[in-house]
Amino acid sequence: RKTYRIAVIPGDGIGKETVPEGLRVLDAAARRFGFDLQLAHYDWSCETYRQTGRMMPEDGLDRLRDSDSIFLGAVGWPGVPDHISLWGLLIPIRRGFDQYVNLRPCRLMPGVRTPLAGRGPEDIDFYVVRENTEGEYSSVGGRMFEGTEREFVTQESVFTRQGVDRVLRYAFELAMTRPRRKVTSATKSNGITLTMPYWDERFAAMARNYPEVTTDQYHIDILCAHFVQHPDWFDVVVGSNLFGDILSDLGPAVAGSIGIAPSANINPERRFPSMFEPVHGSAPDIAGKGICNPIGQIWSGAMMLEHLGEKAAADAILGAIEALLAQGGPRTRDMGGQAATVDVGKALAEAV
Amino acid sequence: RKTYRIAVIPGDGIGKETVPEGLRVLDAAARRFGFDLQLAHYDWSCETYRQTGRMMPEDGLDRLRDSDSIFLGAVGWPGVPDHISLWGLLIPIRRGFDQYVNLRPCRLMPGVRTPLAGRGPEDIDFYVVRENTEGEYSSVGGRMFEGTEREFVTQESVFTRQGVDRVLRYAFELAMTRPRRKVTSATKSNGITLTMPYWDERFAAMARNYPEVTTDQYHIDILCAHFVQHPDWFDVVVGSNLFGDILSDLGPAVAGSIGIAPSANINPERRFPSMFEPVHGSAPDIAGKGICNPIGQIWSGAMMLEHLGEKAAADAILGAIEALLAQGGPRTRDMGGQAATVDVGKALAEAV
Ligand SMILES: CC(C)[C@H](C(=O)O)[C@@H](O)C(=O)O
Ligand SMILES: CC(C)[C@H](C(=O)O)[C@@H](O)C(=O)O
Numbered sequence: 001r002k003t004y005r006i007a008v009i010p011g012d013g014i015g016k017e018t019v020p021e022g023l024r025v026l027d028a029a030a031r032r033f034g035f036d037l038q039l040a041h042y043d044w045s046c047e048t049y050r051q052t053g054r055m056m057p058e059d060g061l062d063r064l065r066d067s068d069s070i071f072l073g074a075v076g077w078p079g080v081p082d083h084i085s086l087w088g089l090l091i092p093i094r095r096g097f098d099q100y101v102n103l104r105p106c107r108l109m110p111g112v113r114t115p116l117a118g119r120g121p122e123d124i125d126f127y128v129v130r131e132n133t134e135g136e137y138s139s140v141g142g143r144m145f146e147g148t149e150r151e152f153v154t155q156e157s158v159f160t161r162q163g164v165d166r167v168l169r170y171a172f173e174l175a176m177t178r179p180r181r182k183v184t185s186a187t188k189s190n191g192i193t194l195t196m197p198y199w200d201e202r203f204a205a206m207a208r209n210y211p212e213v214t215t216d217q218y219h220i221d222i223l224c225a226h227f228v229q230h231p232d233w234f235d236v237v238v239g240s241n242l243f244g245d246i247l248s249d250l251g252p253a254v255a256g257s258i259g260i261a262p263s264a265n266i267n268p269e270r271r272f273p274s275m276f277e278p279v280h281g282s283a284p285d286i287a288g289k290g291i292c293n294p295i296g297q298i299w300s301g302a303m304m305l306e307h308l309g310e311k312a313a314a315d316a317i318l319g320a321i322e323a324l325l326a327q328g329g330p331r332t333r334d335m336g337g338q339a340a341t342v343d344v345g346k347a348l349a350e351a352v
Numbered sequence: 353r354k355t356y357r358i359a360v361i362p363g364d365g366i367g368k369e370t371v372p373e374g375l376r377v378l379d380a381a382a383r384r385f386g387f388d389l390q391l392a393h394y395d396w397s398c399e400t401y402r403q404t405g406r407m408m409p410e411d412g413l414d415r416l417r418d419s420d421s422i423f424l425g426a427v428g429w430p431g432v433p434d435h436i437s438l439w440g441l442l443i444p445i446r447r448g449f450d451q452y453v454n455l456r457p458c459r460l461m462p463g464v465r466t467p468l469a470g471r472g473p474e475d476i477d478f479y480v481v482r483e484n485t486e487g488e489y490s491s492v493g494g495r496m497f498e499g500t501e502r503e504f505v506t507q508e509s510v511f512t513r514q515g516v517d518r519v520l521r522y523a524f525e526l527a528m529t530r531p532r533r534k535v536t537s538a539t540k541s542n543g544i545t546l547t548m549p550y551w552d553e554r555f556a557a558m559a560r561n562y563p564e565v566t567t568d569q570y571h572i573d574i575l576c577a578h579f580v581q582h583p584d585w586f587d588v589v590v591g592s593n594l595f596g597d598i599l600s601d602l603g604p605a606v607a608g609s610i611g612i613a614p615s616a617n618i619n620p621e622r623r624f625p626s627m628f629e630p631v632h633g634s635a636p637d638i639a640g641k642g643i644c645n646p647i648g649q650i651w652s653g654a655m656m657l658e659h660l661g662e663k664a665a666a667d668a669i670l671g672a673i674e675a676l677l678a679q680g681g682p683r684t685r686d687m688g689g690q691a692a693t694v695d696v697g698k699a700l701a702e703a704v
Pocket of ligand 2: 086245542543573
């Protein structure tokens, strides 16, 4: 009987409510499909920061290092600036464990309302593959002439061959597993004329290794427009840290799934644990009320099981989510229902 | 009788077809409202580049310098790389004439189809104010270890106090002229942690000068999502060069107006001429066929007249566009009609 060690970090706000439901469904899947989950709980959060001055202990990464996966809720709370909360927990894990792929499915699920007119589930079903460690999210730069009229700030985007090639390779490999076999690259080489032409160059070079894959590329401005106008054009969309960030919020928005979208921060070589978290944040406005939607967390759990090799269990969870949405099962307020967070979790656990 | 000196640059592709229609309508407005347009035509384009090795002559900017405004079609043609075509004509004019505001209206016009479900003209009516000279579009950076595995590229974003403050001021001044008096700032200070916090700082400082203006700010990822989900939230949206670029394509996309949207590159102090151009590009696929939509160009002409102080004439053109769209006047193919470019131009000139 297989056992997976899962590090569980609910984090802040509604993360504390969605993670238990995620675990409930994971537990049901483990029982049904015959594997064990060995959970290690970490209460790292903005509260920890208030008490200890740190989001996680100094040896935080070491404590997580032996896990098979990390299951994260949400990070961030009013009063704690992002550069402390996110850069003290979320970003160090992504970088420390070289989770260089951020993978986000954008799917219009049957029964979900999209803001787009006349679009159905067959029109929106693609992945955004985001570079997750370098690019525009850099720590090089600074401020000069502070406090004067001459003041200015700089920040350097950094793209390495290694960093670019490996995420592109992941995108092409993913496309090879899908019927359409298409990769779209997000660029802006007409405006950002030093780094983005390099991205284009590496994209063209990588494409030569995958003659079976169709490719195209768009500048990020018009690509965002196409997400709205032609979501059916896309299969696998690959972008830099910033462009991938933008597209992986816009994609779920057009699919009507921003409240339920999952994401995976993956170290494909499995030298380090990968991390699974919903796209939504800690939602301070509704936290603590038991009304938040746990589907993003539960779907992230399905991605985690798939990554661990439990494909049948992952499919069962995804199938349960699809059925619940399509057949009008319990829905939380954000989806027009009245159900509590636990109602949705229980319904999905049962269905699995 | 007032005379305005207009430099006319049709540029490439459909620019050669839209600009004549733009001039036709401007001419009608001039006759009706009693002013003169003194046109100077420049054939600078990718063709010029092929013949002379330059997109415009070395003293190009000097030739334009005394104009009251520049009326531009579109720049770019297959076979000529963007860093030559755009960076040899469009970008040098924006920068050389310190056109630090790129202003783009996003309006759902009556009679126009939006890709969004259930949205009407009252839901989408805002401006994107884009910084147009610095930020992410910088020329600082480079490549190292070229051709090896260690290869990397960098590009520095540069935000100056002067550059940030002046575009923010423009956005607040614009909001003061509008009934809702609201400014939304596009940021990403949770990820781009050196430059974007500075942007936020200056935004907060500027807001203190305008107590009558309501403000909010969103990270660019969720802001793009909100454009799709809640376009009615926005009045004036201000962003950096890159974020403004993205939002000013996404905004017209949600308004269904990407084929007809205008833009103004403005030097508010009027030390230099401002430039008016449609948002769309040179559209090589339909160029030369006489079927492209001239409305973006004509609407840009209206923005030009407003900038020149001919508000009544500008309103007349805009009114003519609104009436044509609402009342099913001649439409080009992109809007589901059969009309030729000239039909639309003539109809609008007549209506003015
Ligand atoms: C062509 C390109 C350089 C330009 C830009 O990004 O500024 C265009 O997208 C625009 O918005 O005018
Ligand atoms: C919170 C923020 C730093 C983060 C990011 O930009 O990476 C978030 O938007 C995300 O997409 O996970």
